[in-house]
Amino acid sequence: MNGDNRIHLVxxxxxxVSACDHATLDAVAELLGTREINVLAGRLGMVAAHMASRAGIAEGMPPPGTFPGAGNERIDLAAQWNAVTVAGWFVRKKLTAWWWHDVLFDGVLVTYELVKAFVTAVVDDDPSHITRLTLRLRALSAxxxxxxxxxxxxxxHLISAAxxxxxxxxxxxxxxxxxHEHQGRTVLWCELARPELSRWI
Structure with a gap:
């Protein structure tokens, strides 16, 4: 089976599954053990959260939402060169605290690149005029x-023109x-994927 056929089947x-009524789901649950029900419920919850995070991607918008109980942090910084170092430190600290070690290197790299591009656009225009940027870190799913x-x-206006x-x-x-630009405001964003966890069902 090729990749396209598999995607259409999924x-x-x-x-x-999403069209099933409660009576059908109850009948299926009677065929399963408690452990399997709990595992499947957790997996289906992860699928639902992941599907919800896909809204807006086709239009260039950053994925919405934050996974329940997962990380959502932000920091406001002056749009100056030291923001690049501080932003990298912030992301390293948060990802370590969240146990997202498997994307730590890429997360810091992306942060450096995005903040550096942002600061370059602002500082090149007027180095003496201090403005701000906001860095936000969100776990969309597990x-x-x-x-x-x-x-x-x-x-x-500077970021919009850059x-x-x-x-x-x-x-x-x-x-x-x-x-993504909306009503004169801009957000630069990057979504990183963790390595897939092994499945045992």
Missing amino acids: RDEIRR GRLVIEVHDSPENA DNLISPQVEHVAHHCGR
Whole structure:
């Protein structure tokens, strides 16, 4: 079976499961043991959270939401060169605390690249005018992380006019990445995927 056929089969299967009424789900649950019900419920919850995180991707928007109980942190920084180092330190500290060691290197690399591009666009215009940026780190699911850099009202016009803010290095390690603009405001974002966990069902 080729990849396209498999994707279409999974899509159809997800649609069938999501259309089940409570009586059907209860009948299925009677055929399963308690342990398997708990495992499947956890897996289906992860599938639901992951599917919800896909909304808006086709339009270039960063994925919405945060996985329940997972990390969601932000830091506001002056858009100056030392922000690159501070942002990298912040992401390293948070990912270590969340036990996301498997994306630590890529997470710090992406942070450096996005913040560096942002600061370059602002400082090249007027180094003496201090503006701000916001770095946000969100766990979308147990396996996906989004790193975002947001503009501020004082530098929104500079970021909007800047080109090539997503570097080839970011594109190389990203599962998805992009630049989203809405009403004159810009967010640069990158989604990283953890290595798939082994499945035992």
